[in-house]
Amino acid sequence: MTETRPRPGGAPGPAGLRATIPVLSGLWLLLAGGCATAPSPPSKPLDACAIFKEQPGWYKATKKAERKWGTPVHVQLAIIQAESSFRHDARPPGRVSSAYGYSQAIDGTWDWYREQTGNRRAKRTDFAHAVDFVGWYTDVSYRTLGIPKSDGYRQYLAYHEGHRGFERGTYKKKDWLVRVARRVDAQAKTYGSQLRACRR
Numbered sequence: 001m002t003e004t005r006p007r008p009g010g011a012p013g014p015a016g017l018r019a020t021i022p023v024l025s026g027l028w029l030l031l032a033g034g035c036a037t038a039p040s041p042p043s044k045p046l047d048a049c050a051i052f053k054e055q056p057g058w059y060k061a062t063k064k065a066e067r068k069w070g071t072p073v074h075v076q077l078a079i080i081q082a083e084s085s086f087r088h089d090a091r092p093p094g095r096v097s098s099a100y101g102y103s104q105a106i107d108g109t110w111d112w113y114r115e116q117t118g119n120r121r122a123k124r125t126d127f128a129h130a131v132d133f134v135g136w137y138t139d140v141s142y143r144t145l146g147i148p149k150s151d152g153y154r155q156y157l158a159y160h161e162g163h164r165g166f167e168r169g170t171y172k173k174k175d176w177l178v179r180v181a182r183r184v185d186a187q188a189k190t191y192g193s194q195l196r197a198c199r200r
Helices: 014-033 048-054 056-069 073-084 107-117 127-145 152-168 175-198
Strands: none
Touching (some): 048 056, 048 073, 056 127, 073 127, 073 152, 073 175, 107 127
């Protein structure tokens, strides 16, 4: 935006401003270096125990979502893994939709979640917010469609197609999606077995 007002007295002119920019840039880099950055995807994304060993905060977040919404930790993980491979800034190839972040929630559904839960500051790049979203959405699927929260297969189909799409059976014409949903269900069961073993 072009500044039309005169500069306040004492403010640097163009030459002084150019001299100031490198200093400010260096200060910004110094400050940014001290800020927390989003975690990298886990090194073993198909191993629940390894995931939580690398990211203990993620375990706390998924357990909190499980207590709040009733969706098992292993189902939450399987959906996030299928949607974003645990990448905080994931987007679909070619930007074909507004899906973004860990949960790949689209703009409209994310806004609906924030409105319904009152969590208006929720960010799709925040893992705790993303799994809370997954818990909320699967809870809605349970209440409106009767899908058990432990049913990774049908929960994922409803998650991907939306509640109306699931009711219309749009997934029945998408063999690839059915295969993905089966993989999600299998991965959820694997995560569940792993978590039972590593808690011993």
